[in-house]
Amino acid sequence: RKEVEQDPGPFNVPEGATVAFNCTYSNSASQSFFWYRQDCRKEPKLLMSVYSSGNEDGRFTAQLNRASQYISLLIRDSKLSDSATYLCVVYSGNTGKLIFGQGTTLQVKP
């Protein structure tokens, strides 16, 4: 089993739609969680950190469920510019490394 698993998609949605991605992780000792965004042929960039209480940044909401070991990303009112690959990232203190999921591809269509 991979340490961090994501549905690769692609998710094809119309503009204005709400879309949600889930990500599961296997190490119960994981301490920090992030969502990164990667545009085609570009470097990954931090979208948002994920806090235990959940957090929101504009149209984006991230949530963490430690009991079930998954994190989620909700995008409301999708824009064409949201088209990208979204990477789930987990940090475990006992390995000392960030582990990246393979990414979920979102394509927002007019």
Place this chain on the structure above:
Amino acid sequence: IAGITQAPTSQILAAGRRMTLRCTQDMRHNAMYWYRQDLGLGLRLIHYSNTAGTTGKGEVPDGYSVSRANTDDFPLTLASAVPSQTSVYFCASSLQEGAQQFFGPGTRLTVL
């Protein structure tokens, strides 16, 4: 320099040749990392350095070496390139281990 830079942007290399990918950051970050990204496999950690003077092996270190002589620079060397090392290579840095990582623009390497 602002942030983290990599050179070259892209390179075509004959198998068996030696190649060094350069990475420099000006954020005074303690930790630096090298990843390779291949279709269907995501980002895989090659080597890392938690502080100047120390390095460690990641998930896929074979065929690669690194050094960290100072805080800013973290070169990655392929001693004798093989076609399976064809990939996109990203360098990243973070203030400390486990913190948000900032990525360079990547180097596209093709080994023929």
